[in-house]
Amino acid sequence: MKKTFSYRKYGKRLCSVALGLVAVGLVGSAIAQADESKSESSVKSATTEKTEQKDTESSGGDEKKVSNNKSDKFKDLEKTKIEIEKVKKDAPKVKNPNPEPVDPKQPDFSPEQKTTENTVVTGEDKAGSNELQFKTKAPTNTSTTNEIAPLTTVHVYDYSSSYAGKVKDSLRLSKKIIEANKNPDSRHIIQLYPDNYGQSSYHASTKKVMNDTKGISSALLTKQEALEIIDNLLKINAPSEKDPTYQNYGQYFQGLANAMGAHRYIDESVDVVVPFEEIVEKITKSSDTVSVIQYTDGWMDKGKPEEMDKSFAEWAKRRAKTFMSVVNRNQVTDNDTNSMRSIEQMKELGHPNIYDMTGKDKSIVDAEVVKQFMETATIKVQTSKGADQTAQVAIGGDGIKITKALLKGGKVNKELPVKDGKVDFSEKLPDGDYSIVYSFTGEGTATGTVSLDGKEVAKKSDSIKNEGGAVTADFRTADGKEIPGQSDITIIEAGKEIGSEWKATEVKKELTVDGETYVLTGEPKESSGKVTKDTVKLHYLYEKKPADKKVYSLTVKVLNALTNEQIDQDILVAKGFSGDDYDIKAPTVDGFEVTLKEGEEKGKFAENDLLLTYLAHEKGEEVKAIFVNEKGEEIMNSEVISKAGELVGKDWKFDRDVETEITVKDTTYVLKAVPEELEGKVSADKQTLKFVYKEKEKPAEPKKTEEKVAEPKKEEPKKLPKTSAVKDVLNG
Known part of the structure; x- marks a missing residue:
C-alpha cells in the first residue's frame, strides 16, 4: 500500500509537470522561428514534431542515463x-558495568533454618476447652445461554490512498455488525489510520486541530452515535491524484476528524500522538469485554515494505475477546496493492482471526464477516443458588459438663443454648467460615461434632484430669547428640492450672564449647501456649560452624580486535566460593563493539581463579x-x-x-x-x-533583422526531451 504523502512520489510528479512545460516551450519556439505569421504549414510542422517526440518516448529511448557498467562507468564525466x-579520538578506556566485587560472606550465618515439632505426651486434667471449625456453602446451579453480553467493539479502518476505493464498503460492513449486536449496553470505538509502517501506524492525534496526516480516534460511543459518525464518514470522498488538493492530505484527515464532531477523542495536554490501544484502555474498564475488527488491503511488498504495528497486534491478542481482520486485496484502483504481504505479516505476529474477502461476492462477504465476528461474542453464564445448609451441633460426654459454647462466623456471633450440661443446636447458616469455641469441666471425655445437612464435617474429643503437664526444652545437634555443657531446662513445672500461659525464653543464636562454635539451626514451631493435660518438650537444634571457605576471583581483559593488543588493564568483576554462581555483564568501550572471545559470562566458580577475554571491534x-x-x-x-x-x-x-x-x-x-x-x-x-x-547553458536568442523575412527553411522537427530521461540510473 502506497504512502499517500510520499515526498519522492510528489517529486516525480512535479518533475513530469516541469518537463511538460519545457516541451511546450520548445515547440512554441520552433513554430515562431519557422513562421511568425503562424501559417497553416508551420502549425502542421509543429504538430509533426510533437508526434515524432511521442513516438520517441514510447520507443523506450533513454538519452540522459549514465551507465554504471565497469566498461563505460561515468563515461565523459x-x-x-x-x-x-x-x-x-581519545585512547580507548574500558568501562565496567558490574558492581564493585566483594568477598562473599562465610557460611557461619547461613545454615538452613528449620522448625522442630514439639514432643507431646498426652496427660489428663479436670477442665478444658476446644474449638470446632467448619465451612458452609449452599449448592449452586449454573446454566449457559448464547446471549451476547455487553461488548465494546473497536472498528479500525485503513485510510491510505490505496484503500480509498474500498473504505466506504468497510464502513457499510461495520454498520451491519453494529446492527447485529442487540445488547443495548454495547459500546463502540472508531479509529482511522493513514498507513501501515510499523510501530507508529496505529496512533491518533489528540489535538483539536491537526497539522499533518495523523490517525484519529473517537471516544466511547453508543450504537446510535457510532452509526451517525459512520454516516458522516460515508459523505467524505478521498482526494483524487488529479485534484490539486491531493498533495495536502492533512486537510483530508482534518475533515475526517471533524466528521466525529464532539465524539472525537481529544486531549490537548498530550504533545505527541497516542497509540490506539492506550486510548482504548483509558476509556474502557478492565472488566469490559473488548473486540477488535480491522479493515485493510494487501500492502506493498516492494520498495519500503509495509509492516503491521506489532504493539497494537500484541495488545489486541492479549486484551481482545475477538481480534479479526478483513483483508480486501481486490484491484479497484491503480494504487491498490493485492499482494499477500498484510496476511503474511498478521500470521507472523500470531493474528488469530483473518478473513480474506478477495474475489468474493459482496453479499457473501457481508453475511460471512458478520457471522464470523458475532460467533466470537461473550457467552453469558447464569448462576442460581440453592438453600442454605443446616448445621447440627452436638457437644457433651459422660461426666462432662459444657459450661459455654460460642458460635462465630460472618455476621453470626452468639452463645449456643446449654441444657443439662450439653449442647444440642440446629440452624440454617449462610455461606461462610465458622468456629464453635466451647469449654467444659469434669472428668471424662468431652466430644463436639458438627454436621451439615446430615454429614459430619468436624469433630473434637478431649479427656480431662486435674493436673497440668510440664513444659521443658533440650539442646541437641541435628544428629541427636548432646551439646557439651548444655542440660535440659524447665519452662513450666507440672501441676500448674489448666489454661495458664507459658512461653519459652529466647535462646542464644551461637554457643561456644571447647573452642567450637555451634549455630542455632532449628527452633520449635510453637514456643508458647497454654498449659494442658499434656507434657510438652521443645527441641532446639544446633550445627557446628564450618571453617572459612577459599574465595576465588573472576577477572576480565579486553583486546583490540585488529591489533590484538590489550586495551586498558585487567578488571576484577566478581568473587565467590567454589560452586557459587556468577553472572556478569560484558565491559564496554566507547566507540567499540565488544564481544566475548574466551570464557563464559554466566556459570559457577570452580577451585581456581577465572579469566574472561573480550575483543573490541572499533566502530567507524x-x-x-x-x-x-x-x-x-x-x-x-x-x-x-x-x-x-x-x-x-x-x-x-x-x-x-x-x-x-x-x-x-x-x-x-x-x-x-x-x-x-x-x-x-x-x-x-x-x-x-x-x-x-x-x-546548464541557456540557448542564445535569435538575432532580429529589418530585412524582408525570407521563406523559412524547412528543418527537421526538434524532438522534445523525454520526462523519463531526467533521471540517471547507476546500476553499479
Missing part, C-alpha cells in the same frame, strides 16, 4: 576524490554523498551511505539512481563530475563522496 575527514565513521554546484554549495540533500557506528572494515557501496539534470530555484544544473570510487570500506575517519553539477 570528471572524477572527484573521496574526501577524508580525520576524527580525533559516517560515509555520505553530497551534491554540490561548482562553487561547492550543496544543491540537494546529502545522503548517508553508511551511518556512523558500523564496524571498521565493513563494505559500503553507493548504488542508487542519480539525476543527471536537476532544477533548483529556477536554475537548471547538469552532472559534471562523479566520485572516482563508489564502493569501499568503513574507516575510523569520515568519508564524503562528491557529485558536482554545473549550470
